[in-house]
Amino acid sequence: MVQCVILAAGEGKRMRPLTGSRPKVMIPVANRPMLEHLINAIRDCGINEFVLVVGYHEAAVRHHFGDGSDFGVSIRYVTQKRQRGTGDAVLNVLSHVNGDFLLLNGDMILSREDIKAVLSSPSPALGICKSDHPRDFGVVTVKDGIITGFEEKSENPKSDLINAGLYLFNYDLFSHLKLITPSPRGELELTDALLPYIKAGSLHAVMLSSWADMGSPWDLLTANEVLLVSLSSCIEGEIEDGVVLKGAVQVGKGTVVKAGTYIEGPCVIGKDCRIGPHAYIRGATAIGDNCHIGHSIELKNSIVMNHSNIPHFNYVGDSVIASGCNFGAGTKIANLRHDKKCISAGGVNTRRKKFGAVIGDDVLFGINCSVNVGAVIGNRCRIAPHCFVTGVISDDSVVKR
Structure with a gap:
């Protein structure tokens, strides 16, 4: 039986401030941690034995998933005590793997069909996909279904095919991992262990039909949109008279949706919420x-x-918007530039023409604040009334007029 190893030890620095109090893999998308979506998809492909490599805020992962029984799987944990790279993370599972195993990063969304395609491939195999910005990823070249080359984040990539971080390996991988040396950034890189396979012409390429990478906070919105497309309606809370629900809408137990509220699906609302009266909630x-x-x-x-x-x-x-935030009356977030160009956040192009803000945990706004497009507001910030907020605001800042 194929096992599954998921790398879930990293903080995800590019996801700050959202990773200030939680590991990247526990950031919710469509109201579930991204790692939960991944485990469920892999389970539905017939794998029920998982090894999770944890580290940063590992208690959050252990508490949510436990031994896996609530999710219909068996989960064991291996702690990567120091962040020494993906190669080091995989070496930590040496004693827990006994045959072919699926290996993947815990910070992406995959379809069941693509997971099955990789599982059906000869081992070793690597999932790849096309990208319109390949320079941000590890790029591969392919001939006749075999990986012929690999380069990490090149300014002049040789192809538009990228490493999706989904692998099928056998136990031989560990013999290659034991021989790699630290990269220029001082880490043991899993991708360095691919070179012997590439040289031997034995690393199979599997083209994925879809792939959502969670590199930056705005990527969460894309993944959220993708996951909510397949949402089915389920109303477990109370819907008062005069509420309009259009499309697929889920409402959790204990939630009350008050009169005059208009909800356009797909939309998912958790437990014990108060919605409305006269709220307008739009799709995704x-x-x-x-x-x-x-x-x-x-x-x-x-x-x-x-x-x-x-x-x-x-x-x-x-x-x-992260946990524990409160918006004063009249506070609004802009999400579109006048020139309709793509919005940057923290100096990084989001590649989105519509993007509002990333707001960390426990941020409190006074009344009538205005938040500019692309703002990134750190954890525990306090924003005084009538403030205009733009750019990057550090954790624990107090913003005044």
């Missing part, structure tokens, strides 16, 4: 547990994590 929105989305709110294409409140006369579009 995920609202966590214990949230308050109140009177005269417009919310679209966004992720709102647990215990956050957007209660009075607010607009939030194309944004990621």
Whole structure:
């Protein structure tokens, strides 16, 4: 039986401030940690034995998944005590693997069909996909279904095919891992162990039909959109008279949707929330547990994590709001430049023409604040009333007029 090893030890520095209090793999997408979506998809392909390599904030992973029985699988954990690279992370599972195994990064969304395609390939195999910005990834060259070359984040990539971080290996991998040396950044890189396979012409390429990489916070919105496409309606909470639900909408137990609220699916709302009255929630929105989305709110294409409140006369579009945030009445987030060009956040091009803000945990806004496109607001910030917020705001900042 094929086992599955998932690398889930990293912090995900490019995901800050969202990873200040949680590992990257536990950031919710469509109201579930991204790692949960991955485990469920792999389980549905017939694999039920998992080894998770954990490290940064590992308690969050262990607490959520336990021994795996609640998810219909068996999970063992291996701790990577120091972040010494992906090669070192895989070496830690040496005593837990006994044959062919699926190996993948825990910070992506994959389809069941693509996982099955890799499992059906001869070992060793590597999942690849096309990218319109390959210089941001490891690039591969392929001939007749065999990987012929690999280069890491080249300014002049030799192809538009990238390493998707999904592998099928056998036990021979460990003999190659034991021979690699630290890279220029001082880490043991898993990709260095691919070179003997490439030289021997034995590394098979499997083209993936879809792939959602979670490199930066705005990538969460794309993954959220993809996952919500297949959402089915399920109402477990209370829907008052005068509420309009259009399309696929899920409402969790204990949630009350008050009169005058209009919800366009796909939209998922967690448990014990208060929605409305007279709220307008538009498609591709995920609202966590214990949230308050109140009177005269417009919310679209966004992720709102647990215990956050957007209660009075607010607009939030194309944004990621972490846990424990509170918006003062009239506070709004802009999500479109006047010139309609792609929006940058923290000096990085999001490649999105519509993008609002990334807001960390426990951020409190006063009344009538304005948040500019591409703003990144750190954890535990306090924003005084009537402030204009733009750019990157560090953790624990106090912003005044």
